[in-house]
Amino acid sequence: MNPLLDYQFQLNRRQFFGNVGLRVGGVALAMLAAKQASGRATASSVRVHPAQPGLPHFAPKAKNVIYLHMNGGPSQIDLWDYKPGLQAQFDKDLPESIRNGQRITTMTSGQGRLPVAPSMFKFTQAGKSGHWISELLSHHAEIADEIALVKTVHTNAINHDPACTFVMTGSEVPGKPSLGSWLSYGLGSENNDLPAFVVLTPTWSSKANAQALFTRMWNSGFLPTKHTGVALRSGSDPVLYLQNPPGVDSADRRVMLDALGKLNQRGFERFGDPEIQTRIAQYEMAFRMQSSVPDLVDLKGETKSTLEMYGEDVTKPGSYAASVLLARRMIERGVRSVQILHRGWDQHGDLPREIRAQCKDIDQPTAALIKDLKQRGLLNDTLVVWGGEFGRTVYSQGKLTKEDYGRDHHPRNFCMWMAGGGIKGGVSYGETDDFSYNVAQNPVHINDLNATLLHCLGVDHSRFTFKSQGLDQRLTGVEEAQVVKSLLA
Secondary structure (H helix, E strand, C coil), rough: CCCHHHHHHHHCCHHHHHHHHHHHHHHHHHHHHHHHHHHHCCCCCCCCCCCCCCCCCCCCCCCEEEEEEECCCCCHHCCCCCHHHHHCCCCCCCHHHHCCCCCCCCCCCCCCCCCCCCCCCCEEEEECCCCEEEHHHHHHHHHHHEEEEEEEEECCCCCCCHHHHHHHHHCCCCCCHHHHHHHHHHHHHCCCCCEEEECCCCCCCCCCCCCCCCCCHHHCCCCCCCCEEECCCCCCCCCCCCCCCCCHHHHHHHHHHHHHHHHHHHHHHCCCCCHHHHHHHHHHHHHHHHHHHHHCCCCCHHHHHHHHHHHHHCCCCCCCCHHHHHHHHHHHHHCEEEEEEEECCCCCCCCHHHHHHHHHHHHHHHHHHHHHHHHCCCCHHHEEEEECCCCEEEEECCCCCCCCCCCEEECCEEEEEEEECCEEEEEEEEEEECCCEEEEECCEEHHHHHHHHHHCCCCCCCCCEEEEEEEEEEECCCCCCCCCCECCC
């Protein structure tokens, strides 16, 4: 049995033409690199990250995505879902008619009682929209009319890893492509010198233990591996070994890569493995990033007023503020998708202290990002998404006092917001019950939200598929998902 021969015999029409396209793409990439190395061309219309044929399906409202993921599950009751009536329920048992036998985690299922813990934070209405926003997000009040708040997002998973995997890939089962990888594959990128999909994992201030981040959150799954997100490191050195070693200049590196590219191309022509083409593309991108990344992270060109708008942490490499400013700079340069994962939102205890620190990290910089994008004329083309993997329970985990409480995981309803390209600002969608425990009106599943996101980018989620394991796989899964039309501009 010869697996390589079997592979060639089993090639279908799509795979055959796909491989031909990869060969032509490799030749075009080599020609582009040679022109740049010789100085005969400073720019080219050839796209390193082209879109798939036929995409987008229709004219998009947004071209790029910045996804702000609050890893750990931010408390909707303390930030967005205002429930003043809960003050009268302080320390009373959660009614069984509200829980209705629903499963809860083992972290609270053994408690003798489930005491209701109203939020200790004040809420005020902001903007013409009148969004109720917690005092912890005072800067968000300045962008209230730009965001569409969804109060009834729900998910299947009740624990962090499967819930995060679900949010980022549309499935609890590991091995599926992430949202950013789908966008890289389908829509490509307009930048030839930076990856189509970039991931940032900033530091956090609560000092609480944070959930681990697995690379599956930005992995390409069954898509070609060149669509895996490139994770930039926190700190002053975002990419290791970016600089050439002593004694090696850019021209030497170019000669080495050209020789290596020829060897890899021979391997591809012999074995037909598409991953060899991915390797060639990755080497080329690494070469280009040697000049593009230093320019990207150099903030000297930013005005004093812009830096002040993002807050005092913006010049600290690896901070959330620095990350969202880098996200704006990447979007300016044509990067398709930027994903920022801010950890530390898992407040099972000591919530009031910890959530204050977390909100201090993200409040001003997030509002600044929206204002900055709008000032530069980029918000119309950029879709910004904010949210976590689930919400938190109305009842306290552990000891409850007026000044201190904790909250367990709650997947049945939580809040997310979207702003920018294709989204109607100032909208509040969905309602929860008096305990922020169940959806009362207009439920929105995670895959509904992803279908809406794709729609803003000109993609029909039901037609955006990739053949794997005998199935036409989709980001939005096999069950029916709906675009939330009330959120669309």
